[in-house]
Amino acid sequence: MNTLVWGGYSRISDDSEDERLGVKRQREDIEEGITKLGGVFSEELLFEENDTSAFKKRKVKIRDEYGEERYVWRVIRPVWAEAMRALRSGKINALMVYDLDRLARDPRDLEDAIDAVVYHGAKIVSAASSGINLETSDGQAWARVMVAMANKSSADTARRVKRSHLSRAREGTPLGGSRPFGYLPDKVTHDPVEAPLIRQAVEDLLNGASMRSIAERWEAMGVKTVRGKPWDRSVIRSLLSNPRLAGWRVHQGKIAVDKNGNPVRLVHPAALAALDECGKPTRVKNPIGGEPIEPLLDQDTFDRLQAVLVRPDNRKRKPRRGAHQYLLSGIMRCATCQAVMYGNYTGKTKSGAERYVYGCQGTSADKHTVAISGHGVDAFMTEAILKHLAETSFEKPEVSFSGDERLGQIREAITELMAAHREGQLSGAIVFPQVQQLEEEQHKLEAARSEFIRETSGPSTIEITPEGWEGMSTDKRRAVFGTLIEAILVKPATVRGTTLDTSRLEVIWRR
Ligand SMILES: [Zn+2]
Structure with missing residues (x-):
């Protein structure tokens, strides 16, 4: 009989239920489980994974079994992958996991585990009472059903949490989690020390101070982030560009909007509580009525601050190289989903000229591909804009804003x-x-x-002639397009071919 070399695998994901379960308890049960089966538990062969979801997927590039390199969505668990490698390579030939739920929540991961058992003769056992048997087809089928159910349960929870976060955002109430810098743990009351620090920093920035100098001053004062980390320019930037400072409720990095599309103010959560007939706190029907918090900065200051934050010396990094190198990048829009289209380099022509397309891939929820030849559209639109300039007398708008x-x-x-x-x-x-x-x-x-x-303040387009256009930089030409054209919508191609089908284009001129 061959001897079993045991490894153990434990996993803690980031949700609180799992935190309670605890890595310690998993470890104890794994050790006990191995000992009970007459095996030897070894600390070195315990694969412990912390704060890792067995459900959430990430986009990664792989080379598949057909040799194709492509992007796929996978649950990423490095320690788990190491444990599987150890099983396949024979470094260990038995693995004790706490239960099936720790082993896998994604059917693909389970299949890998089954393969390790079937093709590499590995043994996978669970310490908890609900036994795993991946050696028989009955046991495999049972495990597949259980993982499918666990996967559904994770998906349900994720959906509920997402929906609840959205409701909270629409109400304007703050969420759980750590407090934002500048506020007390209730997330709405100004912190007596940090709030004045923010205001002072903003004043200094508006007077020309650099973000680096603010970071250095705070470091010298021993001011730390709420997680106890030091400040640098990028951390200060994310602090100062958050619209929460101006009293807005922020959801997924943007100002939250209510059902009618209106921006939502951050409100006092206490204002939402009303008492029911028994005197218990309850939630009022129209939570929008919660009293808005006092903003740390007024809107005007916040707006001026944003202008300062994008000044070149304060920018975290230069804009992505080539992000706007194509004439109509950002002006072209996909007619299917309205998304802005950028130029994508697609190679060189035989004569060595650069080939590119403006394209939209849609989103994971709405996949579609719309692409149009960059050279074709650029030439067509250049002709159109020069014709437009020749025919219309362009008047500069009044200097003062009517509003x-x-x-x-x-x-x-x-x-x-x-x-x-x-x-x-x-x-x-x-x-x-x-x-x-x-x-x-x-x-x-x-x-x-x-x-x-x-x-x-854009370029005057009155003087532009075909000769003048020739001598203009792409940036200047882009500015002319931006001044005269709102957008160019591109419909999907109906026939395949290399000739530009201009009926796919809809040009929206500015009035
Ligand atoms: Zn699209």
């Missing part, structure tokens, strides 16, 4: 309403919906204003 007066009125109205509320003349129920509405209008106007400034 300036209204913007002033809105700011005043908000100030008055808030003052009336502070002095107790008007209740929050009356003031906040009004303020919110005003702020929505304000943001729309401000967006229109920056657009206006962008356009009016």
